[in-house]
Amino acid sequence: MFPSDIRQALDEHWLASARGDLDAEHAIYHDDAICEYPQSGEIICGRQNLQALRSHHPGKPSGFKVRRIHGEGDLWVTEYTIDYQGKQAFTVSIMTFKGGKVAHEVQYFADPFDAPAWRAQWVSVPG
Template sequence: MDGQLALSAEAEHELRTDDYVLEMPQSGERIAGRDRMRAMQQEYPNPPSIQVLRITGAGNYFVVLGRSDYGGDIYYVANVVEFRDGRIARETRVYGSPFDPPEWRAKYASPAD
């Protein structure tokens, strides 16, 4: 799957359970409650554009791999999404910056799309 994702804070709010939790291990943050998440999103100064690269999973557990562009600062994100009763109950987002591969690996690898 390859496409841009653009949902409003209100649309995302409707997809979450009341006791929704977002965890971001790299920053050590936890946002608990869908109302707190919506408020944070509404106050976000410059939301990134997000390109979905892949979604994989089954049942109530999915992983979304994406590329977030914060106005030229690029991060790749792995988002583990847990559903309950058809709504998002929990997300764990792990961010990573792109980097140049080491030269020694060039004989084994080809450029990824």
């Protein structure tokens, strides 16, 4: 599979995620894909379980924005934000492809935080 094909599949995946189209969102995964959430220690085995888990989320995402996608070969990283009931989560998805579909994904979620005053002289904060 060419990198442009994977990039197109990722673009379609994230657009489907943003509009809540669960079938199109999960078409990118192998049937036996594994998804890990390291912060909670959870491992979801199988595309069907992953789709079922996401379809039962009590705080359905209300906003979704891809910041950037970068990858090469079978390893691709997406940085994005998700809004859950007015709260933003900064998210990183690391996907490993096999045969044109995602075989393994690791997702990291982080809450925003205020910049500490002690480092103000070295940084800029937008807005």
